[in-house]
Amino acid sequence: MESPIRIDVSLLPPATRHDTIFKAYESLDEGQSLVLAIDHDPQPLFYEFSHKYPKSFGWDYLDKGPEKWRVLITRQQSITDRIVADLVMEDLSLGKVFDAYGIDFCCHGDISLEEACRCQKLDINEVLVAMKKKSGPGAFWQPHFEEWSVSLLIQYILENHHSWERHTLSDIEDLTIKVADHHGADFPNLKKVKELVGHLKYAIIDHFFEEENELFPMILKGSKSVELLKEIEKMKVEHAEVGAILTDLTLLTNNFQPPQQACSSFRLLYSKLGEFKQDILQHIHLENTLLVAKAVA
Ligand SMILES: [Fe+2]
């Protein structure tokens, strides 16, 4: 048997770790594994894997701290290639979802989820979302944030939201410039989109800097000072500013719906902007509600 790839991210900056791990994972063939070494419990990463690769990866701890954690991560068959009968066997609650969509998981359940959706002319993404809602704990993206420690929550925010939003925003900015330069004459809104994306970038860079260097360290130290409350208020004001820019972008882009004649880069830009908005709204919600509640408790 081929020995697994080894990857140690302990010395990498936190913001780049998940990207490095996902790139390594995606370079694996089905059935291949990698051994991840890291300096803390990678539980948030497990949840991100569950979200990105539902029911299609193996996760086995080889060492569980206290200084070093090692996990054997195995690339398995993608969920869309899995046999529907097997999926129900693993998680009975999925039977109800398949029933609702007319997917036979009993007598004719020996076909892949993708094939079953094709036969029934179903949108597989819609089915996956319904499966995600119904599936049992741990199978999909169902983190119980309220049970997490404040340090785990901050680690999750940094490694998932801050990291992903930073590099996605940079991609969006490049794409906006390209699309606005090429199509700005035909679609005057693009000039304003470019301007708003610029504002968004600066607002977010400043905001992340403030959180990472002021607010989060204060929370991690267990501070309950007046300064902490001021930082929290500042965070909420900045969230509202980012929210306002996103509202303007939503209106300007007709809720990120590209015009019919839009080229593929134009479509990609709107799709990435919509995705970015969803991610940052979850991120803000997590900080404004759960993180604040845990910090001041
Ligand atoms: Fe944040």
Ligand SMILES: [Fe+2]
């Ligand atoms: Fe924030």
